[in-house]
Amino acid sequence: MPQPSVDIDYVANLARIDLTAEEKTRFAAQLGDILAYFEKLNAVDVTGVEPMAHAFPVFNVLEEDVEQPGFTPAEALLNAPAQRDNQILVPKVVDDAS
């Protein structure tokens, strides 16, 4: 297992969370402790053991394609932080043509 140290800036960027300097210091120390604790798993021989993603895996859950009642636009947008013309409003994501 790799050395338990966390590149907090790299991981926070992957997780899309801005952390304060104080949070980075504290989390790095706490996560180091937790990862060191995870090292217990290294002592187990897992050769040939299948990974388990679910207690009772269910595959290919298929349904008839039947029309069902759904949200009205007003219900779907009930919690939108900003909206216009029945759509969620976000800042511009492409630059103006130059």
Added chain:
Amino acid sequence: MSEPLHTLTLAELSRRLAAKQVTSEEVTRAFVERTRTVEPKVGAFLHRDEADTMAQARASDQRRAAGKSLGPLDGIPIGIKDVIAVKGQPLTAASKILQKYISPYDATVIEKLNAAGAVRWGRLNLDEFAMGSSTENSAYQTTSNPWDLTRIPGGSSGGSAACVSAGEAPAALGSDTGGSIRQPASLCGIVGLKPTYGLVSRYGLAAFASSLDQIGPMTRTTEDAALLMQVLAGHDHRDSTSLKQAVPDYTAALHAPAKKWKLGVPRDFFGNGLDPEVRASIEAAIKFYQGQGCEIVDIKLPHAELGLPVYYIIATAEASSNLARYDGIRYTHRSTKAADAVDIYFKSRAEGFGPEVKRRIILGTYVLSSGYYDAYYLRAQKVRTLIRRDFENAFQQVDAILTPTAPTPAFKRGEKSDDPLAMYLSDIYTISVNLAGLPGMSIPCGFTKSNLPIGLQLIGRPFAEADLLAMGRMFETAHDFHSRRATL
């Protein structure tokens, strides 16, 4: 003088409603008023809509008067953990990021409660996104343990446990990812049942770790848990992990002739950190079952102690993925300080999530990140297989496994709140049950000298809820721990 309505069990209230000795309006008002009285001390509720609750009660009375009662839950107030969607009600998950969120739909379990005539009563506090073991991670308030107001009620369903324990509702719904129903039930002296994975629909439950989460009942007695399970269990096409499993008659199982169960005790697992008073109560419970003619079998769960690291890898990995949906774009808090569209993610999540949620998202992101996936996540999934095999081996010999629910009674507020590892150890006896997808139930089995409740955990084979309830009932009929009430 008859006992106040708020001290009665769900089953007793149900009998009195059916006999028309009381109305739902009277019952519901008793709990609403009890809540007004004790809530300043307990702090179980994040939101209460008394007018809506009383209107539901009156509707129930009208149904009953018209001879159209919907069954044993009709007119019974049920508290709802604030991660389960009720149409038109807030759902905060005790997080700032969902501070203004109103559910546009009902969870399947709520549809089922509605169809059974139950009265939805309030929104109950929890650790933010159900991440925690003390309810101290709520962004809004702390909840006190009714048995000692300086102590935590457990978590994450701490509001649900405290509410039932304090007589603010006869029963509540909780959710359990690593012990979040059973551990607070144990610490507050009530019954908490985590069903087999896939037995109860997760549709409308704010997801934490999807391969582990289950909704379940929190009640005063096993009889009450049986009544709620009867309504909650069953296949739901809207949850693709929901299983097509026949639902037995849980109440009938409770009243069936007592069986001489074979019960496994994993004593190697009762190691360091187990409080001596908790240990003594568990040993007494084991002796009790032996005295009832049950055979006690020493069993081994060699990988059980690895449950904790496996759980914190898998649960945080799943959480980091599930909580990506809280992006500030579609239905959550949106930061006003963002420089551009992508910065909305970074700033909204920074402002909206509390420390434990951030810590777990960071940890989960790390264990899934390139270069670490095999070492942590994949290895954890393999050890999860070994943990499950331990249980499968044990269940070839025994009908159920007995353990403490939690290693200690309720601890003081603030005692572990900035020591995540110490906090995680609160779940040492419960998490492997979620990893293996098994049913587990905590029942009150004693009190410490300082009058704090102690819980016994019964772990069963997949879909053995009826057996667990019958075993719990066997203990309950010979003891009075479940009927003691905290003085508030």
